[in-house]
Amino acid sequence: MSPETTVVLAFAIPLAGAVLIAAAGRLPNLREAVTLVTSAALLFVVASLIPEVLAGARPSVDLVEWVPGIQLRFTVEPLGMIFAGVAALLWPVNSLYSIGYMRANGESHQTRFYVAFAVAIAGAIGVAFAGNLLTLFVFYEVLTLSTYPLVAHHGTDDAKRGGRTYLGILMTTSIGLLLFAIVWTWQAAGTTEFTEGGILSGRLEGAQVGLLLFLFMFGIGKAAIMPVHRWLPAAMVAPTPVSALLHAVAVVKAGVFSIVKVLVYVFGLELLQAEPSTRWLLYVASFTVIAASVVALRIAFEQGNLKRLLAYSTISQLSYIVLSASIFLPIAAAGAGLHIVAHAFGKITLFFAAGSIYTAAHKTEIGQLKGIGRRMPWTMGAFAIGALSMIGLPPAGGFISKWYILLGAFEADQYFAMGILVASTLLNAAYFVPIVYMAFFMEEEAPIGDHPDSHGHGEAPLAMVVALSATAGLTVLLFFFPGVPLALAHAFTGGGP
């Protein structure tokens, strides 16, 4: 099978899966089996592309000529491979988790859930493999629209409100800013194709570069750079499997992926370095890193909602990626690419753990987590590993990516960025370590009110525990065997320092 066919297949499999899932809606076990088989097939197909891409191949497939002169095109390159690989690897794991979660909590509209999920994954693959800005935009919007029913899943007033914020912010930024940026790029460069070294050098200069950068960075709202970040905490009304995959992996990763892709393949790192009007990005990203961590710290301090803390942690971590990319050096961009993987594995573990706690103990607030580590050792163990990854300590994968980001900052003499990274590491420790400590080393509190499950509960259902152990394992595995992601990260920036 040629690489081109594989690429099209990678996109088609989740879509076909969506149709089949819808058809199997009345038979839950069959429907779940279809989801698992589809996700496994996607993983197989995407994995088969990796050796090709590492060897230097860049398979390209034209889907359709959209208007005269612009194609809807897939072109696989290493960064896209990273994103697609992460999505494909985590979809089966998340499906397993979802099955456990949805059934244990008796959720309604499950068929709609799995169908929307599959379409969203197809959108993510579309974004990952997009060969030009237009294709990227198309699938970026598909991703927004297909994840909306997932966010508003519960149908309660809160869910509707959260859904409205989600859709509102993402559509406003994408139509208002991103589309403008894309048409301007098309106009200035005569093409929207992603090209090594960028397509804008010599076409735009001075303040125009800075302005276009502004439009792109805030137009790509999925990267949650402040102040277009509010959709992320708002989307926490979704069921946890949605939060886990979409907000730890697919949606937010599509955002930061698009940002890095635009910086490297549309602007080109050299152009960005040369123009002074692009300096602001580093400071904006740094601000988001710190501010989001401060909010998370406050939530931890007030012992508030766990998912909300994780949401702000995500916002902060996403800006690590933007910060790293904004150093405009190849090694830093490689660090950014690597952090996409590390953060994905770590964050999904944390969200899985949160959902597991909710399912088994019906607890959502940090204050309720005292002593829960003894009842749910697997869950909280995985949580601890995820926390290590966020902080950036061995033996978790987050250490490797942070190392590269620091290397990049050092090489660029960016002491400010290094300072930001150190400060945020401390902040991360400040809000994650107490939670782990509380869970394992403090006594359980007597229950308030008589919820039948809040006392005398054990671990979460098996499917969920298996899933979260798997992702925790991946986080640790990334530390010991970073080979493939590291090779891809180096490949996309044309080598190391």
Next chain:
Amino acid sequence: MIAHLPVLQVLVPLLAAPLCATVRNRRVAWAVAVAASWTSLWIAIQLLTLVLADGPISYALGGWAAPWGIEYRIDTVSAFVLLTVSAIAALVTLYALKSIEREVEASRVSLFYAAFMLSVAGLLGITVTGDVFNLFVFLEISSLSAYALIAIGQNRKALTAAFQYLIMGSVGATFILIGIGMMYVMTGSLNMADLAELLPQVSASRTIPVAFAFLTVGISLKLALFPLHLWLPNAYTYAPSTVSVFMASTATKVAVYMLIRFFFTVFGPAFSFDVMQLDRVLLPLALLAIFSMSLVAIFQTNIKRMLAYSSMAQVGYMILGISMASVTGLTAGILHLFNHAMIKAALFMALGCVMYRVGSVHIDSMRGLGKRMPWTMAAFVIAGLSLIGVPLTVGFVSKWYLIQGALEKGWWPVAALILIVSLMAAVYIWRVVEAAYFQEFPGDDDDELKEAPLAMLLPTWALILVNLYFGIDASFTAGVAGAAARSLLGVGP
């Protein structure tokens, strides 16, 4: 037969009209209308293929050569508009079977089809003809039948709306006639190609600019360009659903075509834009239309009225594209002509389905319909996404070209306005989505309300599929629009 296609394009619906009127049986009248409209569609496809292959077609009516005889002349833009109008007419006649039965008295149904066929004939005639007075004749045919179509339903307010349209429409038509008359006085010719040659010689006189002005105002009235738009909201709102579908997607489009024909072919871009500075007039009006009409749409509770205001904003987009007077801008305008016809027809058809089952198009009646009428509301959502301009729909293609055109001219604020207005469209479409999908159905659980009949759903979904197909692969439509734009501006092949 092939040689006579240009005149058959008009004759087929024109002859079908009295046939429908004389037939008593409603079903037979419908069948005649269907046959006539689908034959017209076939003819339009043939004509487009011929024009794309061999260039403009010229046909002398009755064999009498121009400029004394009436000439029918079809070039790329006419063929494109013919295709749009006949495709919509074909789908609407199918849709009308069930919809009209509910909304028009049984005794008048044959008359409805007769008036409908006359309207189709009139619109096609405007597009096909190469003679300005012939254009006026067809304009009157289509307008008069439109007034009748609006009033033929059972809604009493429709009578007032039709009367209002009649008065304003007649003023518009009269202005156009005055403009034509003045041109005739100065040149002695009524043939468009001939006028194009003769007018530059007499354009120094005062008469020609005055004729230009009369034509601009007259056509703007037919277009419902702000501020000459007052007749449109009532006409669209109170007309029977099928009539709203048809008028929203064809009448204003053909008026845009008239504008293009007069100002690019007859007067020529040099006179229209450099001497008369038409863009200075059209641009601000277009921008005002786009913004103000979208704003008003947000506050409407009657969904048909909301879509009527939306239509006027979309016409603003077309005029904006035209006023750019560049290849990209004109391509955008012509492309949006087709795209918007597809979008609005689908939206109004979905509303017609709601009207059929629920009996009302007030926003409160839309509650809970997402579950009761899933196919109808799904169609509304997709067409709504197309209106907003989400990728993979035709609406996005038009937006792309419009923004590109604006940026080419350095009109940054205009590009920003286009995007802001897209977001406004998202607001008013969202209100309907929220009512349909997120609010409870007010009736009982065992209420009889179910999905619309297949005869209405199929044409609706055919349009949705067109929306999606030409949104994913717009190379044909954008290619044709581009070719039309280039030939109108006299720029290369």
